[in-house]
Amino acid sequence: MKQAVHKLEISTRGQGLYEFTATINEWVAGQKMQTGLLTVFCRHTSASLLIQENADPTVRRDIKAYFDRLAPEDGPYEHNYEGLDDMPAHLKTALTQVQLSIPVMNGSLVLGTWQGIYLFEHRVHPHRRGIVLHLIGD
Amino acid sequence: MKQAVHKLEISTRGQGLYEFTATINEWVAGQKMQTGLLTVFCRHTSASLLIQENADPTVRRDIKAYFDRLAPEDGPYEHNYEGLDDMPAHLKTALTQVQLSIPVMNGSLVLGTWQGIYLFEHRVHPHRRGIVLHLIGD
Amino acid sequence: MKQAVHKLEISTRGQGLYEFTATINEWVAGQKMQTGLLTVFCRHTSASLLIQENADPTVRRDIKAYFDRLAPEDGPYEHNYEGLDDMPAHLKTALTQVQLSIPVMNGSLVLGTWQGIYLFEHRVHPHRRGIVLHLIGD
Secondary structure (H helix, E strand, O other): OEEEEEEEEEEEOOOEEEEOHHHHHHHHHHOOOOOEEEEEEEOOOOEEEEEEEOOOHHHHHHHHHHHHHHOOOOOOOOOOOOOOOHHHHHHHHHHOEOEEEEEEEOOEEOOOOOEEEEEEEOOOOOEEEEEEEEEEEO | OEEEEEEEEEEEOOOEEEEOHHHHHHHHHHOOOOOEEEEEEEOOOOEEEEEEEOOOHHHHHHHHHHHHHHOOOOOOOOOOOOOOOHHHHHHHHHHOEOEEEEEEEOOEEOOOOOEEEEEEEOOOOOEEEEEEEEEEEO | OEEEEEEEEEEEOOOEEEEOHHHHHHHHHHOOOOOEEEEEEEOOOOEEEEEEEOOOHHHHHHHHHHHHHHOOOOOOOOOOOOOOOHHHHHHHHHHOEOEEEEEEEOOEEOOOOOEEEEEEEOOOOOEEEEEEEEEEEO
16 A cells, blocks of 8 residues: 655636546556545635536536536625625635545546536636645555 | 545436435445555536535435525526526536545545545436545555 | 644634634644645534634624524524524534645645634534544544
């Protein structure tokens, strides 16, 4: 049994879903583990992780628009001095998650056919988002 | 230290919560590990996992009804050619999760007295949902 | 490779966010693992876990107020005999999560600068909430 850890950064250019499944798959493949557990961790409180459909781009647009309606910029927030997108960003992060764990079988993640791994950026301005990958197995 | 993986399928007959705690408990017990970490992974983007109260069935009915109100079929969605329940299914999946990890102590999951593990089916028509169990420990 | 498990209880005094990052950090440090994966598990269906900003207290107040609006006490619930806060508590738990996994690198959790770990209590009356920590690594 062994472990591997890896830090990576994702540059975002405004709100939306940024897929990085390929980056993760490549790193996992390089670890040469047959069976294991991959954990993806996002080190932020205004960006989150989401596994969603990676086929039709309208799904991602609808997801973004939906969360904008669910946690609107004009809500009755106390915390607003970092901008109108600040508190909605915290709420969208709370409603999704900052951590995903995915089993590895036969050397690959067990993602379903339509599942892609996304960073969900909730801030309007560009950011560099820190992600940690942890893999344990053999 | 060792690992075990297992694939299973759950047949659903429309939207709602399908408990499969007993199936998981039985598989975990068969692995004869005293201490470990179980991960449950759902390989879909229109069905999700939920740990919720397994005592009073009204809790499950209220949960289903609540998510139907929170992500209604008549929302302003672009993505709708797979049916009115399609985009709400993606949103309900995003609002819950497709992965759960639960520690094992003394050979059993550390679930609380009232916690059951559910597949949350968000599509109207029957489906076969693929689940992967991963256990690591000793 | 080794594992460690630990049970702890958090006493809550009504609804809100209770930070326990320091308690977790101290326990993790005591395990003397350089690399690993920590899992935090909440054994309840009316309290949940959240990683959120631990700097400005207005963020926590806004999060609490937002979830009170999103899952209000006066919703059309069937399940209400344990009090008006009962069904909203289940819904808020479903919208957040009862499990978090966080990688350990160089002996410490890889939490971001502003990330704190919170128990999110959804019931009005005081409770003792059972939490399980599981750490695997070396």
